[in-house]
Amino acid sequence: MSGMLASVTSLTEARIALAAGVDIIDLKAPEKGALGALPIEVVREIVAGIDGACPVSATIGDQPLLPEPVLASVLQMAATGVDFVKIGFFTGGDMQATLDTLAPAASGGLRLIAVLFGDRQPEITWLDAIAAAGFRGVMLDTQDKQQGSLLNCRSFDFLKDFVSAARARGLLCGLAGSLRKTDISALLPLAPDYLGFRGALCVGSRRTDRIDENSVLEIRNLITARSIAHAL
Numbered sequence: 001m002s003g004m005l006a007s008v009t010s011l012t013e014a015r016i017a018l019a020a021g022v023d024i025i026d027l028k029a030p031e032k033g034a035l036g037a038l039p040i041e042v043v044r045e046i047v048a049g050i051d052g053a054c055p056v057s058a059t060i061g062d063q064p065l066l067p068e069p070v071l072a073s074v075l076q077m078a079a080t081g082v083d084f085v086k087i088g089f090f091t092g093g094d095m096q097a098t099l100d101t102l103a104p105a106a107s108g109g110l111r112l113i114a115v116l117f118g119d120r121q122p123e124i125t126w127l128d129a130i131a132a133a134g135f136r137g138v139m140l141d142t143q144d145k146q147q148g149s150l151l152n153c154r155s156f157d158f159l160k161d162f163v164s165a166a167r168a169r170g171l172l173c174g175l176a177g178s179l180r181k182t183d184i185s186a187l188l189p190l191a192p193d194y195l196g197f198r199g200a201l202c203v204g205s206r207r208t209d210r211i212d213e214n215s216v217l218e219i220r221n222l223i224t225a226r227s228i229a230h231a232l
């Protein structure tokens with residue numbers, strides 16, 4: 001049964017997501033990019049406000065995979081008490097050197113999620129190095145939010161192979177990327193651990209606008225209903 005991740009920008013939005021029954025509350029600043037980071041003090045406020053009622057993840061911002069800056073951002077975000085720290089695999093860095101630098105933090109208990117971008121030609125073979133570095137999970141998202149849904153930029157077979165490869169390596173697996181409610185029926189048969197949303201939850205489907213409670217509930221209920229139907 002797949003779960004639902006909702007990306008929020010404030011404690012008010014986090015409480016709406018919690019009340020709707022989402023499975024992961026994800027903290028990010030959409031106006032700062034694909035994985036924009038919220039200010040540390042806002043993250044702390046939300047973590048305190050949710051108070052363990054639901055797993056919370058947070059992004060460290062759109063930054064190249066450079067070992068020391070990424071490690072510093074990860075440690076700072078982890079110190080807020082979030083359950084998962086999400087790291088974008090942006091170009092312009094050294095993926096293996098960064099994974100090597102993060103591995104001790106992962107083995108020390110930090111639950112790290114690698115976010116790959118379906119619109120940036122990710123390689124499924126990267127999952128070997130991500131798993132070897134001790135990451136807890138992996139997501140396939142999109143970087144350019146103007147290019148439409150994840151389904152517009154990767155084939156269904158690729159998504160199927162990605163989810164299977166993550167599962168085979170013991171990695172939690174999420175699919176996201178400008179997903180719309182009409183994408184849910186197509187994606188749930190792949191049985192990712194969760195589907196991630198921001199844009200579709202927002203007023204006018206504008207990811208930088210506020211989330212709309214009814215949209216959150218509608219997508220939550222669609223995922224639940226379609227998962228049950230698929231399981232029967």
Ligand SMILES: O=C[C@H](O)COP(=O)(O)O
Pocket residue numbers: 005007026028141142145176177178179196197198199200207
């Ligand atoms: O992790 C999930 C992402 O926040 C999804 O955001 P999006 O729907 O704007 O692509």
